[in-house]
Structures are given as structure tokens and as C-alpha cells.
Amino acid sequence: KAGVTQTPRYLIKTRGQQVTLSCSPISGHRSVSWYQQTPGQGLQFLFEYFSETQRNKGNFPGRFSGRQFSNSRSEMNVSTLELGDSALYLCASSSWTGPNEKLFFGSGTQLSVL
Amino acid sequence: KNEVEQSPQNLTAQEGEFITINCSYSVGISALHWLQQHPGGGIVSLFMLSSGKKKHGRLIATINIQEKHSSLHITASHPRDSAVYICAVFSGTYKYIFGTGTRLKVLA
Numbered sequence: 731k732a733g734v735t736q737t738p739r740y741l742i743k744t745r746g747q748q749v750t751l752s753c754s755p756i757s758g759h760r761s762v763s764w765y766q767q768t769p770g771q772g773l774q775f776l777f778e779y780f781s782e783t784q785r786n787k788g789n790f791p792g793r794f795s796g797r798q799f800s801n802s803r804s805e806m807n808v809s810t811l812e813l814g815d816s817a818l819y820l821c822a823s824s825s826w827t828g829p830n831e832k833l834f835f836g837s838g839t840q841l842s843v844l
Numbered sequence: 845k846n847e848v849e850q851s852p853q854n855l856t857a858q859e860g861e862f863i864t865i866n867c868s869y870s871v872g873i874s875a876l877h878w879l880q881q882h883p884g885g886g887i888v889s890l891f892m893l894s895s896g897k898k899k900h901g902r903l904i905a906t907i908n909i910q911e912k913h914s915s916l917h918i919t920a921s922h923p924r925d926s927a928v929y930i931c932a933v934f935s936g937t938y939k940y941i942f943g944t945g946t947r948l949k950v951l952a
Binding site for chain 1: 886892941942
């Protein structure tokens with residue numbers, strides 16, 4: 731069974747640009763969640779999608795958005811990039827039959843904003 | 845004060861030692877996850893707990909819901925256990941809150 735795939739692996743952008751990151755979950759998994767990891771703040775929850783619906787959102791500005799497609803693949807978009815958006819962005823998928831479901835993480839997208 | 849606190853922040857052990865990493869939380873939770881992150885970023889979910897104790901190989905995780913505390917134990921530690929261990933709680937409305945992590949180094 732293929733794991734969670736995130737593309738691209740590395741990305742360099744400049745301030746003011748926008749970026750779209752992609753996450754393909756494990757086949758059969760309907761929940762995809764996104765996280766930001768920085769040396770200063772650690773891991774922070776961005777949002778979670780289940781069956782194309784956003785179920786919850788973390789404390790991030792509206793510049794951070796996402797969506798999920800009918801095949802459960804998800805994209806995350808960051809508009810008007812700021813230097814502080816430089817981070818490792820991780821997604822995770824689960825089959826979601828409850829909060830005890832194990833999370834499976836992708837390798838992440840390392841975003842650098844110059 | 846953070847809603848999820850881990851201790852210690854850094855830990856160096858000799859190969860073979862018994863290791864304990866602690867996680868305390870101040871919010872109501874549905875489940876708690878222990879994650880392992882190796883250099884390079886990859887995260888592996890080790891355990892998810894809502895009560896009691898789980899064991900997998902040399903790893904044991906326990907949770908005390910009344911005391912809002914969880915521990916991750918590593919028996920007979922090995923250099924390949926060197927990683928960052930992160931506690932994550934699942935708190936209402938499908939929201940995850942993460943601890944700051946414990947950086948473990950096991951020396952041969």
C-alpha cells in the first residue's frame with residue numbers, strides 16, 4: 731500500500747507570492763489533516779478535511795486555505811507569502827473511524843520564503 | 845503555560861538504558877498520540893491512547909486520564925531510537941495540540 735505522498739518536496743518562493751501544496755492520502759483514507767512545523771513554534775495544526783468538508787481549522791490567518799477533492803487528495807494554499815511562512819508543511823491521513831485512528835504522515839514540503 | 849507540556853526537553857542516554865518521556869496536558873482530550881520524528885522530518889505515529897497502556901516491541905505508552913498525564917517508555921534503548929518524540933492530544937472539535945517534543949540521543 732502506497733504511503734502518504736506530498737509534492738513538491740522542496741519549494742522556494744518570494745514574499746507576496748502564493749503557493750499550492752499537494753497531499754495524496756493512503757488509498758481508502760478519507761481524512762487529511764495539515765500541519766506547519768517551525769523550529770520556533772514546533773508542530774501546529776492547520777486544518778482537517780473529511781469527505782471534502784473542512785471539519786476544523788487551527789489558529790492561522792485566512793491566507794492559509796485548503797480543499798479536498800472527491801478522491802480524498804488535498805491541496806493547501808498560502809497566499810501573499812510572508813517570511814514567517816517558511817516551514818515544513820506536513821499532511822497526514824487516516825481512515826477516521828474515530829479519534830483513536832492512527833495518523834500516517836507524508837514526508838512534508840519544505841517551503842522557503844525569500 | 846502551554847496546553848501540552850513535555851519533559852524532559854532533551855535527553856541523552858547510554859545504550860541499554862530505560863528511558864521515560866512525560867507528557868502532561870491541561871485540556872479535555874479524546875485521545876493522545878505519541879509521534880517519532882527522525883532527522884529529515886519524517887514522522888511516524890507510535891501509539892494512540894485513550895486509556896490504559898499499550899506496548900509495541902521495546903516501547904510502552906501509558907495514560908492516566910484523571911491525572912492528565914501520559915508517559916512513553918523505551919526499554920533497552922538503542923542508538924536507532926535517537927529521534928524527537930512528540931506528544932499530541934486530540935482535543936474536541938477534531939483539533940490536535942502538540943507538545944514541543946523531547947530530543948533523545950542514545951549513545952553507543
